[in-house]
Amino acid sequence: MQDLTDLYQSVILDHNRRPRNYSVLPTANRVGSGNNPMCGDQMTVYVRLEGDRIADISFQGSGCAISKASTSLMTINLKGKTIAEAEAIYAGIHQLVTTGQVAEDDMSDLAALAGVHQFPARIKCATLGWHAALNAAKGEATPATTEKPSD
Amino acid sequence: MNAAWKNVRADFPILDQQVNGHPLVYLDNAATSQKPSCVIDALANYYRKDNANVHRGIHTLSMRATFAYEAARERAAKFLNAAEPGEIVFTAGTTDSINLVANAWGDENLKPGDVILLTEMEHHSNLVPWQLLARRTGAKLRYLPVVAGDTGLLDLAQLPTVLTPEVKIFAFTHVSNTLGVINPAAELCAAAKKVGALTVVDAAQSAGHLPLDVRAMGCDFLAVSGHKMCGPTGVGLLYGRKTLLDAMPPYRGGGSMISSVEYFESKWAPAPAKFEAGTPNIADVIALARAMDYLDDLGREAIAQHDEKLAALAYARLLDEVPGIRILGPAHHRSGVVSFDLPGVHAHDVVTMADQEGVALRGGHHCNQPLMKKLGLSSTSRASFYLYNTEAEIDRLVATLQKISKFFTG
Numbered sequence: 335m336q337d338l339t340d341l342y343q344s345v346i347l348d349h350n351r352r353p354r355n356y357s358v359l360p361t362a363n364r365v366g367s368g369n370n371p372m373c374g375d376q377m378t379v380y381v382r383l384e385g386d387r388i389a390d391i392s393f394q395g396s397g398c399a400i401s402k403a404s405t406s407l408m409t410i411n412l413k414g415k416t417i418a419e420a421e422a423i424y425a426g427i428h429q430l431v432t433t434g435q436v437a438e439d440d441m442s443d444l445a446a447l448a449g450v451h452q453f454p455a456r457i458k459c460a461t462l463g464w465h466a467a468l469n470a471a472k473g474e475a476t477p478a479t480t481e482k483p484s485d
Numbered sequence: 486m487n488a489a490w491k492n493v494r495a496d497f498p499i500l501d502q503q504v505n506g507h508p509l510v511y512l513d514n515a516a517t518s519q520k521p522s523c524v525i526d527a528l529a530n531y532y533r534k535d536n537a538n539v540h541r542g543i544h545t546l547s548m549r550a551t552f553a554y555e556a557a558r559e560r561a562a563k564f565l566n567a568a569e570p571g572e573i574v575f576t577a578g579t580t581d582s583i584n585l586v587a588n589a590w591g592d593e594n595l596k597p598g599d600v601i602l603l604t605e606m607e608h609h610s611n612l613v614p615w616q617l618l619a620r621r622t623g624a625k626l627r628y629l630p631v632v633a634g635d636t637g638l639l640d641l642a643q644l645p646t647v648l649t650p651e652v653k654i655f656a657f658t659h660v661s662n663t664l665g666v667i668n669p670a671a672e673l674c675a676a677a678k679k680v681g682a683l684t685v686v687d688a689a690q691s692a693g694h695l696p697l698d699v700r701a702m703g704c705d706f707l708a709v710s711g712h713k714m715c716g717p718t719g720v721g722l723l724y725g726r727k728t729l730l731d732a733m734p735p736y737r738g739g740g741s742m743i744s745s746v747e748y749f750e751s752k753w754a755p756a757p758a759k760f761e762a763g764t765p766n767i768a769d770v771i772a773l774a775r776a777m778d779y780l781d782d783l784g785r786e787a788i789a790q791h792d793e794k795l796a797a798l799a800y801a802r803l804l805d806e807v808p809g810i811r812i813l814g815p816a817h818h819r820s821g822v823v824s825f826d827l828p829g830v831h832a833h834d835v836v837t838m839a840d841q842e843g844v845a846l847r848g849g850h851h852c853n854q855p856l857m858k859k860l861g862l863s864s865t866s867r868a869s870f871y872l873y874n875t876e877a878e879i880d881r882l883v884a885t886l887q888k889i890s891k892f893f894t895g
Contacts, residue, residue: 338837338838338841338892341837342834342838342892347893351829372849373833373848373850373864374849374854374857374864375863398831398832398833398834399830399831399893453837456833456837
């Protein structure tokens with residue numbers, strides 16, 4: 335299973351087993367949910383927005399190792415970022431999972447998602463939580479909005 | 486098993502290929518079956534030699550196409566032991582067939598207070614059309630439960646409670662695409678008849694897998710997909726008792742379904758033409774009839790035994806050899822569908838990893854979200870067997886799942 339260790343790197347397996355920031359955020363003032371109607375995956379992302387800054391972020395949901403690990407990694411990387419910074423990071427992620435090309439900046443542990451581009455059916459798994467988070471950060475205050483993510 | 490079984494794998498050229506460096510093990514038959522060469526040839530030969538529009542044609546090719554199309558209807562009637570070819574309506578598949586009944590029969594016959602009875606194990610295709618019908622007519626939906634636990638059997642003890650005189654139509658699946666359960670269709674149809682309810686049987690997973698006799702079963706309607714029984718995609722059929730089809734209004738308007746048309750009104754052709762507006766799916770219908778010949782040459786009783794033997798072997802071996810696996814459905818008397826949950830590994834990860842080993846599985850909710858919720862699962866992986874699968878392929882399945890389990894849980 336040589337190709338599979340590209341997809342399921344140890345960082346992914348670790349975040350799948352022990353997802354970070356995996357809880358409801360009591361202080362959240364934005365909630366976004368992403369669901370993939372084709373496979374039934376569902377992620378809810380909780381955000382505390384202070385001005386345009388993501389002061390805190392957490393998630394819960396059910397999904398495959400890729401969607402869970404990607405969302406877990408996302409919470410670590412988006413905490414403290416502005417919405418504009420978060421969008422720029424997501425643009426890099428989108429490029430990474432669709433082409434395998436790393437953006438100019440150091441992507442640190444997010445680079446573990448590079449293998450996804452070899453498995454086109456799984457790209458939507460990697461982007462699910464990100465859609466939910468950006469949806470939450472840019473959307474109206476609670477109640478949650480639901481979106482149908484594409485890529 | 487007769488002589489037709491001897492080279493059965495060679496009949497399916499697609500099986501002879503490598504996927505990700507391994508010989509393909511195709512275990513996604515509940516989603517769609519592969520097609521034998523004779524069916525592929527029937528399609529190609531129709532387009533090479535006989536293609537023309539059917540009905541009303543006077544020229545030779547049109548007569549040839551019309552003859553083959555109507556011969557396919559006779560073949561299908563024989564396949565299901567219908568009373569006459571006029572009880573067979575060609576459709577796009579099971580979903581289309583069920584929508585036809587829900588619209589043409591349902592809109593005309595249901596009123597507020599009436600009940601549509603379904604079971605908790607229905608595929609979305611035998612659920613959503615009835616939800617839409619209930620919304621249009623004010624009729625209510627009711628469900629025959631599945632027993633608690635993982636056997637997946639219908640709770641027949643509840644039948645007298647839910648099958649009351651308010652039930653006007655009872656739609657249920659013959660074989661569950663998620664649980665592999667074979668439901669007692671004849672018993673359910675007889676019970677429905679006692680309260681005056683019509684029956685719609687979803688035979689998507691049973692046609693081509695089990696012997697089917699609509700008269701012995703006693704159903705009023707039965708829906709079939711061609712592509713799950715060695716036929717092409719995009720074609721299927723609806724069996725309906727002739728008196729019911731005759732009394733139903735059309736579902737779609739257009740050419741071929743009329744006897745006369747004037748500017749402000751039209752008269753309908755008799756069934757089944759009434760339900761086949763527009764140019765039908767001629768080539769696929771003809772190839773579907775060829776698939777029926779192929780299946781009957783092998784013998785549907787023999788196919789059922791083959792499926793059941795592989796499913797029982799897979800069930801026993803997975804339970805013994807894959808630590809912690811949870812298998813849905815009964816241990817015995819089941820179809821070739823085996824759904825399972827591998828602890829700590831999401832179904833999509835199972836399917837991606839199995840694919841790397843050349844093993845084609847399906848993972849997800851199997852168009853069965855309410856049942857998944859009841860079972861406390863968001864998704865399962867599914868291996869489904871058909872006539873060309875072998876015991877050696879179960880070795881590959883078991884070894885692959887052991888490898889996946891080890892990879893994820895260490």
